[in-house]
Amino acid sequence: MSNHLRGWLLVALALCLALAGCAREQDEAALREAVSSLETAIEQRDASAVEDALTPDFIGPDGLDRDGARRLAALVFLRHREVxxxxGPLTVEMGDGHARVDFSAVVTGGAGRALPEAARIYGVRTAWRVEDGEWRLVSAEWSPGV
Known part of the structure; x- marks a missing residue:
């Protein structure tokens, strides 16, 4: 193989790697935006928007399904005027059309008061996948005391 051809192949390979890196960065940015949108839905007390962020086969703690998550969100919103x-910082692990996002979180109600049943920092582990071009939440687990 000539040096000229080898040079072109190296340039083409570098370009492909750079484009793949850009696509991964765009996917991660879109995922982070989906996480932020779910946070906004919770803060706006919008149980329907929370449900829309979940996949039809969503699963949470103790077998919580998508409808149960919507009902749980609606109950919290009824009990607390502000949520x-x-x-904390997101730890993101990207895959091909799926991802895992882990973080710690505090949920507050009212003017910065911690919700009675959520008075601790929680460790949260979530799984996401792309459906119809959008990141949606597949599963979530949370535990107190991280």
Whole structure:
């Protein structure tokens, strides 16, 4: 193989790697935006928007399904006039059309008061996948005391 051809192949390979890196960065940015949109839906007390962020086969703690998650969100919104989510830094692991996002979070109600049943920092582990071009939440687990 000539040096000229080898040079072109190296340039083409570098370009492909750069484009793949850009696509991964765009996917991660879109995923982070989906996480942020879910946070906004919670803070706006919009149970329907919370449900829309979940896949039809969503599964949460103790077998919580998509409808159960919507009902749980609606109950929290009825009990607390204001709800805010304060997530810590996101740890993102990207796959091909799926991802895992882990973080810690504090949920507050009212003017910064911690919700009675959520008075601790929670460790949250979520799984996401792309459906119809959008990131949607497949599963979520949370546990107190991280």
């Amino acid at each position: 805010a989510v304060r997530p």
